[in-house]
Amino acid sequence: MNSRGWRVDPSRLIITLIFLALALVSSVAMAATGDATRGEQLYTGSLAMTNGGSPCIACHALSGLSTAGAANYGPDLSGLYADYEAEGVMAVLESLAFPSMEAIYATRPLTEAERLNLTAYFAQVAEQQAPPASSLAGPILLGIVIVFAIVALMGLRRLKGVRQPLVDQVRKQRGIKA
Numbered sequence: 478m479n480s481r482g483w484r485v486d487p488s489r490l491i492i493t494l495i496f497l498a499l500a501l502v503s504s505v506a507m508a509a510t511g512d513a514t515r516g517e518q519l520y521t522g523s524l525a526m527t528n529g530g531s532p533c534i535a536c537h538a539l540s541g542l543s544t545a546g547a548a549n550y551g552p553d554l555s556g557l558y559a560d561y562e563a564e565g566v567m568a569v570l571e572s573l574a575f576p577s578m579e580a581i582y583a584t585r586p587l588t589e590a591e592r593l594n595l596t597a598y599f600a601q602v603a604e605q606q607a608p609p610a611s612s613l614a615g616p617i618l619l620g621i622v623i624v625f626a627i628v629a630l631m632g633l634r635r636l637k638g639v640r641q642p643l644v645d646q647v648r649k650q651r652g653i654k655a
């Protein structure tokens with residue numbers, strides 16, 4: 478056997494592993510995210526459910542939609558995503574085992590793609606509802622930190638570049654040990 482075949486450059490191995498990990502992460506992320514636009518169409522009924530289920534808007538209101546088109550036989554679903562998070566919403570949509578809905582969806586379940594798209598749409602609705610201040614807080618804080626970091630870096634350079642040689646010079650002139 479040729480032992481050279483087993484020798485692997487460690488840095489290449491690491492780079493390959495990083496690429497593999499990135500590919501895995503991105504494929505998982507892609508698989509787990511639905512299309513909010515299609516979700517909205519499913520919600521409002523402009524896109525038919527594959528198995529013939531009714532659009533949610535027939536019974537539910539959702540802020541972000543004009544109330545003219547929304548019924549309120551079922552509870553308002555605006556807070557759904559905030560209450561359940563993505564996994565919870567996916568689980569709820571899988572069974573839709575609520576008394577008023579079971580009769581429809583037990584025999585007309587949502588497909589996985591439909592559940593992902595609806596979940597993405599509920600997430601988008603939740604995002605739109607969040608007060609703008611909280612969504613801006615992150616970027617603003619980051620900006621402040623970056624500005625401080627730049628100022629601090631420049632200050633340090635200045636200290637080292639200008640002040641320190643002067644201090645050294647004076648010390649030397651006066652015979653003071655550093």
Ligand code: HEC
Nearest residue numbers: 531532533534535536537550551552557569575576577578
């Ligand atoms: C036939 C009317 C009807 C349709 C269509 C309908 N729902 Fe409902 N839904 C209800 C009612 C009424 C309730 C309240 C519980 C009950 O009485 O069954 C409910 C409850 C829910 C709940 C629980 C809410 C909570 O706060 O616990 C969720 C989630 C939900 N519906 C999602 C959906 C989604 C998503 C769709 C579209 C795929 C949909 N519903 C379509 C009538 C409907």
